[in-house]
Amino acid sequence: MILITGGAGYIGSHCALEFLNADEKIVIFDSLENGHIETINALKKIGNFDFVQGDLKNINDVEKLFKNYKIDTVIHFAGYIQVEESVKNPQKYFENNVGGTLNLLNSMVKYGVKKIVFSSTCAIYGEPEYIPLDENHKKNPVNPYGETKLEIEKQLAEYDEKYGIKSICLRYFNVAGADSETRIGEWHEPETHLIPNILNNKQTFKIFGNDYDTKDGTCVRDYVNVEDLVKAHKLACEYLKKENKSDCFNLGSEKGYSVKEVFDCAEKIIGRKIDYEIMPRREGDAVILLANSTKAKKILGWNNEKTLEESIKTAYLWYNYHS
Numbered sequence: 001m002i003l004i005t006g007g008a009g010y011i012g013s014h015c016a017l018e019f020l021n022a023d024e025k026i027v028i029f030d031s032l033e034n035g036h037i038e039t040i041n042a043l044k045k046i047g048n049f050d051f052v053q054g055d056l057k058n059i060n061d062v063e064k065l066f067k068n069y070k071i072d073t074v075i076h077f078a079g080y081i082q083v084e085e086s087v088k089n090p091q092k093y094f095e096n097n098v099g100g101t102l103n104l105l106n107s108m109v110k111y112g113v114k115k116i117v118f119s120s121t122c123a124i125y126g127e128p129e130y131i132p133l134d135e136n137h138k139k140n141p142v143n144p145y146g147e148t149k150l151e152i153e154k155q156l157a158e159y160d161e162k163y164g165i166k167s168i169c170l171r172y173f174n175v176a177g178a179d180s181e182t183r184i185g186e187w188h189e190p191e192t193h194l195i196p197n198i199l200n201n202k203q204t205f206k207i208f209g210n211d212y213d214t215k216d217g218t219c220v221r222d223y224v225n226v227e228d229l230v231k232a233h234k235l236a237c238e239y240l241k242k243e244n245k246s247d248c249f250n251l252g253s254e255k256g257y258s259v260k261e262v263f264d265c266a267e268k269i270i271g272r273k274i275d276y277e278i279m280p281r282r283e284g285d286a287v288i289l290l291a292n293s294t295k296a297k298k299i300l301g302w303n304n305e306k307t308l309e310e311s312i313k314t315a316y317l318w319y320n321y322h323s
């Protein structure tokens, strides 16, 4: 049985959907602090699984989970994800992301669970020294959120050495889009990600900086479709089973789009003009983030197939359904 932590959240729920479609046995564990019971209910219409509400920070919740279920592999999405909040309150991020993961790892040791796939991020690299970013790029996170993820990667390496727990760290770039059948989608409160914020017409969209050294002066990012992304988790589980080896992989589309290009694409899909205003540059924003995902393609056999346009389309369908 596969344990999916954070499975009531955005990416975890899409991963659960992928595994349910493949008739895999899963159990979802989530505190529902930032995840949603509605998402769990939507998944329940697709397949059978148990949902356990609990907090990774609470060792009793975690131990009970491992006691009650025969878990073979963990896919670990649970964590706090807001960069700006992490700058204001680093302790909250270290306690939850690192502390919660240590409870998970210690229970894995206790219950003899040896395989884990971890949601890492390109934020562990910090300001790029070269583009596209490969897995060997220097790790120099520029915010506490990225630091917590790097610290977890270090702990995973330690737990491999000391206890033989094999881990795959998947370093996501900007994840976008929703289930193509609009059953689940991106649902963050507050929403800090670009595409849902463009689609949300409740307030004027803010572009932070239009004087960068890029094609149109706005920052460039790499958007990977969520349905493509979750397929890598399945491949990572298969890799762990077959190779029994720890490793890390960048997951991005390998295509860079400027904020203005994403904005223009969204306008085309929506079919009307969207208001925006130019704001000063935001501290800590890298100019360009772009993935080199050759390693994931070669070793895991992963492929990203969906375009930015498809991601924005599904995000828009979800936005209309959900709001």
Ligand SMILES: NC(=O)c1ccc[n+]([C@@H]2O[C@H](COP(=O)([O-])OP(=O)(O)OC[C@H]3O[C@@H](n4cnc5c(N)ncnc54)[C@H](O)[C@@H]3O)[C@@H](O)[C@H]2O)c1
Pocket: 005, 006, 007, 008, 009, 010, 011, 012, 029, 030, 031, 032, 033, 034, 035, 036, 054, 055, 056, 057, 076, 077, 078, 079, 080, 081, 096, 100, 119, 120, 121, 122, 171, 172, 173, 174, 175, 176, 187, 188
């Ligand atoms: N969204 C992205 O673009 C992106 C990019 C890089 C990495 N990631 C990573 O992917 C993972 C999932 O991101 P997301 O966008 O789905 O976030 P999300 O907030 O939608 O999902 C995270 C889930 O974890 C749960 N959770 C948090 N702390 C918990 C705890 N202590 N115990 C139990 N449950 C807890 C939340 O309730 C939530 O449902 C995160 O680890 C994030 O750092 C996301």
